[in-house]
Amino acid sequence: MKAKIRILDMYSGRYSVFINEKEAKKAKLHPDDLVKIEAGKKTVYGSVVVSNLVKEGEIGISRDILGLHSFSEGEVVTVIPSGTPESVRYIKKKMHGGKLRKVEIEAIVKDIVDRKLRDIEISSFVTSLEINGLDMDEIAALTIAMAETGDMLDIDRKPIMDVHSIGGVPGNKTNILVVPIVAAAGLTIPKTSSRAITSAAGTADVVEVFAEVSFSLDEIKRIVEKIGACMVWGGALNLAPADDITIKSERALSIDPTGLMLASIMSKKYAMGSQYVLIDIPTGKGVKVETVEQARALARDFIELGRRLGQYVEVAITYGGQPIGHTVGPALEAREALSALMTGKGPGSLIEKATGLAGILLEMGGVAPTGMGKKMAREILESGKAYEKMREIIEEQGGNPDIKPEEIPIGDKTYTFTAPISGYITGIDNKAITGIARAAGAPEDKGAGIELYVKVGEKVKEGDPLFTIRAESEARLDQAIVLARRTEPIRIEGMVLQRIGNI
Numbered sequence: 012m013k014a015k016i017r018i019l020d021m022y023s024g025r026y027s028v029f030i031n032e033k034e035a036k037k038a039k040l041h042p043d044d045l046v047k048i049e050a051g052k053k054t055v056y057g058s059v060v061v062s063n064l065v066k067e068g069e070i071g072i073s074r075d076i077l078g079l080h081s082f083s084e085g086e087v088v089t090v091i092p093s094g095t096p097e098s099v100r101y102i103k104k105k106m107h108g109g110k111l112r113k114v115e116i117e118a119i120v121k122d123i124v125d126r127k128l129r130d131i132e133i134s135s136f137v138t139s140l141e142i143n144g145l146d147m148d149e150i151a152a153l154t155i156a157m158a159e160t161g162d163m164l165d166i167d168r169k170p171i172m173d174v175h176s177i178g179g180v181p182g183n184k185t186n187i188l189v190v191p192i193v194a195a196a197g198l199t200i201p202k203t204s205s206r207a208i209t210s211a212a213g214t215a216d217v218v219e220v221f222a223e224v225s226f227s228l229d230e231i232k233r234i235v236e237k238i239g240a241c242m243v244w245g246g247a248l249n250l251a252p253a254d255d256i257t258i259k260s261e262r263a264l265s266i267d268p269t270g271l272m273l274a275s276i277m278s279k280k281y282a283m284g285s286q287y288v289l290i291d292i293p294t295g296k297g298v299k300v301e302t303v304e305q306a307r308a309l310a311r312d313f314i315e316l317g318r319r320l321g322q323y324v325e326v327a328i329t330y331g332g333q334p335i336g337h338t339v340g341p342a343l344e345a346r347e348a349l350s351a352l353m354t355g356k357g358p359g360s361l362i363e364k365a366t367g368l369a370g371i372l373l374e375m376g377g378v379a380p381t382g383m384g385k386k387m388a389r390e391i392l393e394s395g396k397a398y399e400k401m402r403e404i405i406e407e408q409g410g411n412p413d414i415k416p417e418e419i420p421i422g423d424k425t426y427t428f429t430a431p432i433s434g435y436i437t438g439i440d441n442k443a444i445t446g447i448a449r450a451a452g453a454p455e456d457k458g459a460g461i462e463l464y465v466k467v468g469e470k471v472k473e474g475d476p477l478f479t480i481r482a483e484s485e486a487r488l489d490q491a492i493v494l495a496r497r498t499e500p501i502r503i504e505g506m507v508l509q510r511i512g513n514i
């Protein structure tokens with residue numbers, strides 16, 4: 012059918028196509044049906060919303076679609092009902108435990124990127140991967156398909172280094188220190204990050220507190236060729252576009268299927284042209300990888316996948332048994348990271364992990380002798396050279412290079428939990444900490460999160476402060492307090508763990 016475009020001033024997070032109720036009935040179209048809109052060379056697939064917001068003869072489009080094609084008000088287009096894509100059959104094949112062929116994986120990725128698959132089908136695909144997994148052939152095919160359905164960056168400065176954490180551990184602001192340290196040593200490191208998937212703040216969410224993170228590839232090329240580094244959001248780029256779409260489903264389910272995680276990370280590294288990649292696998296109770304044996308197996312997969320993509324990959328298995336540093340949540344983590352860069356000092360877990368990872372990259376990049384990288388990284392951090400490079404990154408990414416940690420706004424609704432007994436901190440529950448910070452509003456509310464005053468092994472007296480919850484609304488604070496009371500994220504024990512008698 013022919014119709015005139017009506018641009019609706021709204022974003023729906025998907026390609027929504029509004030069709031008048033009478034017209035939908037005539038065309039036998041129902042809510043969430045798939046339709047194709049065509050106008051010359053412009054083609055877009057969208058999900059039907061039946062609504063009298065638009066008149067007969069009009070087709071309403073949400074602003075999300077304008078990101079893909081520049082349709083104009085009143086433009087006449089053709090609207091064609093589109094049946095279920097063939098790729099749904101391949102999703103069901105994986106759902107039933109089948110092995111997907113390369114062409115089937117390519118069809119799924121292309122239909123995700125072309126928005127021919129709706130949220131329900133994408134979530135079914137992600138869930139199928141969580142349950143049935145992918146073998147290395149499937150992972151390699153998925154990685155390349157994800158990268159090749161998007162743009163690729165061509166940076167002249169070589170070698171190109173990269174670092175990426177599989178995430179999962181709260182407070183993991185590490186790479187915000189690693190990137191400027193490595194770039195300050197003269198290496199090129201075009202860092203892309205996702206937003207939070209299972210945590211309360213992804214690196215893109217944290218960096219966005221003090222700089223822009225949404226750039227085009229051309230802008231990134233300019234920034235990286237000028238200062239040797241960037242810290243940007245992969246989802247803003249047409250860089251492995253299927254990645255951010257599947258991440259939305261992962262975030263909703265708070266899962267990160269291993270095969271999809273491998274492809275998600277390495278597709279971005281491949282698209283950025285990264286030649287030397289360091290992968291951080293936080294390992295411990297309550298994170299994505301709980302044992303060193305599992306971490307070593309995943310490390311082998313990353314190294315093999317890198318080999319197939321022509322990238323040199325090394326893996327650092329890192330301690331993930333409790334939060335990194337003392338802060339969880341975008342603004343709180345931004346303050347802590349900025350302070351560490353400015354002073355060269357900060358929480359041991361943050362400084363040790365950042366200089367350790369940066370040291371490996373300095374050795375991989377050939378600017379530090381083997382075994383000397385961490386010492387060199389610490390010198391770069393303590394000398395202030397890393398902070399100077401961070402100022403360059405912030406300025407080139409549209410932020411205020413003079414920003415001070417205390418100037419970063421944080422939630423003003425607070426509640427502090429104190430120690431109910433004296434004893435030793437014997438555990439901090441990562442999942443509970445993340446859940447409380449997300450209940451408080453992170454990462455959407457930048458100022459929400461948790462300030463931790465204790466770490467495992469420390470001694471506390473009854474009444475000592477353990478952690479403060481910060482939120483931007485009383486309602487969110489109340490939700491977080493209820494969850495904290497129920498989950499008790501910090502375990503305190505005396506040396507007498509149990510008294511047993513009369514058994």
Ligand SMILES: O=P(O)(O)OC[C@H]1O[C@H](OP(=O)(O)O)[C@H](O)[C@@H]1O
Nearest residue numbers: 176178179204205208209210213214
């Ligand atoms: O912890 P969750 O949210 O599951 O994983 C997502 C986080 O892990 C990676 O960290 P980095 O960008 O390498 O620092 C992603 O980019 C993102 O920040």
Ligand SMILES: Nc1ccnc(=O)[nH]1
Nearest residue numbers: 177178205272275276
């Ligand atoms: N699944 C993912 C985990 C961490 N980082 C990513 O970019 N993707």
